[in-house]
Amino acid sequence: MTDQQQTTLNTRYRDASLPVAERVEILLAQMTLEEKAGLFFQTMIGIGEGGTLSEGDATFGLPATTDYVLDRHMTHFNVLQAPADAGQIAEWHNRLQELAASTRLGIPVTISTDPRHSYTDNPLAGLLAGAFSVWPETMGLAAIGDEELVERFADIARQEYTAVGIRVALHPQIDLATEPRWSRALQTFGEDVELASRLGAAYIRGFQGETLGPDSVATMTKHFPGGGPQLDGEDPHFAHGREQVYPGGEFELHLKPFEAAFEAGTSQIMPYYGMPVGTEYEEVGFGFNKSVITGLLRERYGFDGIVCTDWGLISDSEIMGAPFPARAWGVEHLAPRERMKKVIDAGCDQFGGEAVPELLVSLVRDGELSEERLDVSARRLLREKFVLGLFDRPFVDVDRARELVGRADFVAAGEAAQRAAIALLVNRERELRGAPAAPVLPFARGLKLYVEGIDAEIAGEYGTVVASPAEADVAVLRLQAPYEERPTFFENFFHSGSLDFPADVVAHVREVAAAVPTVVDVFLDRPAILTPFVDELAALTGNWGASPRAVLDVLTGAAEPKGRLPFDLPSSMAAVEANRPDVPFDTADPLFRHGHGLAY
Template identity: 65%
Template sequence: MTQTSADASARNAFRGGATAPYEDASLPVDERVEDLLGRMTLEEKAGLMFQTIAMIGPDGLFIDDPADQPMGKTVREMVEGLQMNHFNLLGGARPEQIAAWHNKMQEIALSTRLGIPATLSTDPRHHFTDNPGTAALAQGFAQFPETCGLAAIRDEKLVRDFADLARREYLAVGIRLALHPQIDLATEPRWSRINATFGENAELTGRLVAEYIRGFQGEGPLGAASVACMTKHFPGGGPQKDGEDPHFPHGREQVYPGGMFEYHLEPFKKALEAGTSQMMPYYGMPVDTDMEPVAFGFNKGVITGLLREELGFDGIVCTDWGLISDSLIFGEPHVARAWGVEHLSESERVALVIEAGCDQFGGEARPELVVGLVKDGKVDEARLDVSVRRLLREKFVLGLFENPFVDVEAAAALVGTPEALEAGRIAQSRSITLLKNGTEAPVLPLAAGTKVYVEGVDAAVAAEYGTVVASPEEADVAILRMRTPFEERPGFFESFFHSGTLAFPEDKLAPVLDVCGKVPTVVDIYLERPAVIPEIAAASAALVANYGAADGPLLDVLFGRRAPEGKLPFQLPGSMADVEAQRSDVPSDSKNAVFEYGHGLSY
């Protein structure tokens, strides 16, 4: 299917019904919402309140075997049987294949009794990654540095342009909801999700997130050309105890030893000013505070009291994924992230989330629990209507009822254009942060043809810049690429969350120092977290950091084709003892930092 729009009569052809007032685009949105809401059954309302993962198969295959879907249910089963129509796309394919998959999903949604079009969402797909587990997401899309890299450049216009580019590419394949930006503050150096933040500084994060949201959503209210943003993780998920992540029971506690809760809240205020359409609370359970010690998605004081009443947010609040039911993730059992309310039944957890003020359950496909609560008199159907109105309204203002389909042929031409790919490559180079450049004289930039020994760099790519040699002894300069250390954790899913130590073990550090002792060495470190690198900082001839960059964009900087512009978006601590002594909610709290927040040289 290559249609770019479908009028009311075409939509009704899918279900054989007559045009209803809610399908009349000439009527006010609120009137259309009320008309559709009045036609919905309890089961249809409950289905709208769930959003979960849908897997796209190889080469865009539409998977019809429930055993091959993460939730154990196919999209068709969830749409037709459970009345669901919000899906988080997992997996990758070529843009035109994603577009075709999206249209197939919409055909199923439009064939239901009311023909409510589906909303497709995604985690970020526009960042450079060499992780095979996430690289598929970026297939065909322009690739920029991770969000920390955008923060390192500190260019508000670039962030706006990036978001606008991503918006256009999302629209082309049918994605209408971004499960980002992530604006937690990176004040706990050990936390595994720092690379997706804008760093540790609340003021910078607030400025950049405002442009990010405007690039995706537009200057004013949401419209047909918008991609809605689900900003996360309210009220700030950075200060995790010991840096452990609350996806897992051992990381459930969120702490504020420095008393800086308000500091972590500041970027969210800027997101609200910019008009973010949705908010996602984190899994974290606050401890040793005046807040109720339950995960934020269950926390009425935080969702209703703070977000809704104090800050005035009337948009959609969707929980993080998997608060209600135990589940299998990549075939491994994981308990529900019901931190602080583990003793409650699934139905009781659902009721508590609704009472807290949330509108939608992320990562769940259990609308029967909501139906049961209403039928048992434990939740008023009128309370469901409050959330369903919000969810329906967003579909209307995004123009999904008028244009549920995308043009498959156009998607291939609109996504990953040469201009977009080049913009991503330039941004990768601009984000490179030069931390050290010689002691007595600059080492960088290198002259074309310089004899280089490389590790962690594709020799074929390096040969386009210098003369690649086989050993440090033959080289004028060595170039070593490394990444921030982490502890190996058990379990396939947890292995993606790089946590624990930030210091290189001796068996990894010694070879680096050995090369540094033989030849002037340029060390590049991927800072997915703030690495502890005092020995490398001392021994290297030059030291640079990246936040997601291919070899070419890095070498463009090292050989002077582009100048490094990056500034550290967080402090680099001097030792693990220093890290352990830091307060998790306080920025730049290392007393013996190797490099301070904002450090960055150029030439």
């Protein structure tokens, strides 16, 4: 190929008047094997101080950005924690696109993110909102149960993402939360298949629009074929949680939300880490699983979008100084290059959380994979860049990012959703300040309040804060659903194990409730066992991400509690342990049923 021909081809694939398929072929024909391999890897990337390009991140073992883009030819990145200034995020994005434009073919970068519109701070599951509007967690959206609201949330998130250059959402998570102990339930729509299907589709429409295009954020819907049925509720980020089990024979039920996602046009799919046990499918992690990725996803459902593995299936790593082995469940005995070949043979297009394109190149050079097979996935990956308009509009407007992200009406909508998602579970009649017995909630502003888990200054906006229950008219205690401490710092981001509150917490709640009418608000990231103290409370609410003011607005009647439980609330750990992990609503004699919620 002459220099003249090279220049002509480079110009033609940038011609927006040509069909996308033609532009893809023009570009693909020019790519070296190394450039193609770079497309297959999507990993974490940091933002440098003041919106500069990162020189590396020791916490996650990340190299400098120039290493990724110039040396490894990578063009897909999952952005980690970001500055509170949206303009700095946008400036960083533009610098990254300038770096990508300096390469031989100038292939633009695609930026993705985990959820970042709520209170979650788990580096491998969700991120603090920072500059973005703050909403309840996905489970809170399920508690509201309104498709229009979910689509509006997703549209607002889309606008905020695109303003700073984020073009792929590593969500929604539409697994059915059928195992009460599972640590990832908070980011799902609960355990009801019909609700998860409806709201998951609305979420995709809000991010992508009716069809994927230049104003869309592509959704990477997860975790195919459903990550909820975890043995003992343990999470497959860790070896002790690698097994997914189906004692109730409900494998097919967990596919239903994905069928709705395909109908809504989701652009990408992420398989989960778990390995199915006792099914017709190979007992290896889903990302390695040809019977699931090719047989089920590609052939049965005809899905031709991008399939990206969950993060870290190939290489061992360190997180926060602790060893973090590859999640190569069922194929732990294979070397990294063998694992990589198995993922490609399974039908996947991209390796999440990996940055070793040289390994893929060697597989082709050694004749273990064909370059034609790489071209199949490369076409999908390039096609999405063209469809999203990244070749035509790679840069974002920094001033617009500052104006739009966290805009007042977006923030107000998020705060309203926080309040609406709160579920009123118990509201008993009690005497307050000598008034006749009446439902405790809503209580009037100006009472003497004893509070725990709420900043006294904020509580002081709603009443007079006192130092002890004996001095109070009403007590308000905010609790976190319990979980077991695990050996490593990182694993404790994933709340797992028993749902029973420790004995000292139960005793303390009872002691306060014996002294004064007591309202307990519980962050139900998992369905806590509330039986030991529920009968002694004046009122009980559940939330899935709500600020102290959002809670107090509901408790004082400035807002209505509209939430309904998105799962059964079990009455005992014995019932949880007897629950079949793949079967919805399978805990015996729940304390409160799915859909429970009172009103004022």
